[in-house]
Amino acid sequence: MLLDSQPRIRLIGGETPLEPAERLSRMLGIPLCFKRDDLMSLGMGGNKVRSLEFWLGEALSRGCDTILVGGLPQSNLCRLTAAACAKAGLSCIIVHNAAQPAHGSVPQGNALLNRLMGVQTLYCGPVDEHRRMDFIRQQAASLGSLGKKPYIIGDPVTGALGYVAAALELCAQAGRLTLQVPLRHIFISASAGPTETGLLFGLCLTGGVTVHLVSVEYDEATFWSIADEIFAGLEQRLGIRPPLRPREIARFYGQYLGNGYGVPTPGALDAVRTLARAEGIFVETVYNAKVLHGLLDQAHQGALPPDEGVCFYHTGGTPALFGQAAQFMEEI
Numbered sequence: 001m002l003l004d005s006q007p008r009i010r011l012i013g014g015e016t017p018l019e020p021a022e023r024l025s026r027m028l029g030i031p032l033c034f035k036r037d038d039l040m041s042l043g044m045g046g047n048k049v050r051s052l053e054f055w056l057g058e059a060l061s062r063g064c065d066t067i068l069v070g071g072l073p074q075s076n077l078c079r080l081t082a083a084a085c086a087k088a089g090l091s092c093i094i095v096h097n098a099a100q101p102a103h104g105s106v107p108q109g110n111a112l113l114n115r116l117m118g119v120q121t122l123y124c125g126p127v128d129e130h131r132r133m134d135f136i137r138q139q140a141a142s143l144g145s146l147g148k149k150p151y152i153i154g155d156p157v158t159g160a161l162g163y164v165a166a167a168l169e170l171c172a173q174a175g176r177l178t179l180q181v182p183l184r185h186i187f188i189s190a191s192a193g194p195t196e197t198g199l200l201f202g203l204c205l206t207g208g209v210t211v212h213l214v215s216v217e218y219d220e221a222t223f224w225s226i227a228d229e230i231f232a233g234l235e236q237r238l239g240i241r242p243p244l245r246p247r248e249i250a251r252f253y254g255q256y257l258g259n260g261y262g263v264p265t266p267g268a269l270d271a272v273r274t275l276a277r278a279e280g281i282f283v284e285t286v287y288n289a290k291v292l293h294g295l296l297d298q299a300h301q302g303a304l305p306p307d308e309g310v311c312f313y314h315t316g317g318t319p320a321l322f323g324q325a326a327q328f329m330e331e332i
């Protein structure tokens with residue numbers, strides 16, 4: 001169908017669960033369910049696996065043999081790229097924009113998993129994303145001169161294809177879920193763009209759902225300038241113009257971001273505990289805890305009608321929680 005013409009490898013096997021959150025629903029007075037993209041068999045799961053189906057599909061279709069990926073030491077993207085490369089039999093090089101860790105320091109969370117997978121890891125110092133990409137391009141060029149065929153992970157339109165697929169999967173599942181009411185609201189993080197823009201694209205095709213975008217990184221104008229470009233790229237790539245426009249089906253929240261990307265807020269830390277105690281489910285503090293804080297706060301304010309189904313889209317990243325222990329030290 002829609003995505004059949006796009007190169008893809010299969011990394012997920014089937015659907016991720018869509019399940020009711022019964023105790024939290026009762027506490028909030030709204031019918032709530034969770035889309036569990038934290039539950040996948042590969043590499044402890046997460047949203048990046050859906051994008052990697054298309055990134056690695058593209059890499060293989062171009063005959064590439066060495067995958068380069070950049071991120072911070074606790075990047076979920078780097079961990080899942082390494083895992084997907086292990087499964088696909090590709091070599092993987094991770095570039096962290098951080099200082100080389102001190103000799104003998106103990107890796108935590110995603111850094112530990114990367115170590116266990118034995119991927120080559122380079123450190124380009126504490127520079128911004130643009131300087132990191134310059135460094136990755138230099139590495140790719142020198143691999144090319146050695147006869148390798150490098151592929152750099154990260155094209156946002158290719159990555160977004162995974163979440164066009166996820167939107168269609170979620171709509172099909174919602175029709176089967178016994179929430180008693182139709183699914184009308186989805187809460188998800190607004191960050192670098194591929195995940196939420198792919199989801200918006202799919203839901204602009206189907207209609208009927210409002211996407212609540214909780215910022216974990218950018219202000220609204222910056223976010224939309226990124227998302228609009230990815231959306232237009234998807235229209236071009238797939239040769240289809242959805243009848244709805246993304247802003248018509250979205251609401252953006254900047255008020256749960258706090259002091260910026262990766263900086264925890266008291267509300268987010270509380271949300272981690274609330275979810276753990278109500279449902280026995282865990283979220284990390286960079287992405288999902290801020291989204292959950294937004295959902296809890298909107299529900300408490302009465303902004304979500306009691307007869308409309310709400311979905312919290314869990315994008316994974318849970319191994320990062322083990323690198324975040326110090327954030328919870330005041331009151332665990």
Ligand SMILES: *Cc1c(COP(=O)(O)O)cnc(C)c1O
Pocket residue numbers: 046047048076077189190191192193194195196287288315316317318
């Ligand atoms: C990367 C990531 C996101 C954000 O996805 P984008 O497509 O970059 O917006 C959300 N949640 C988790 C756990 C992530 O690792």
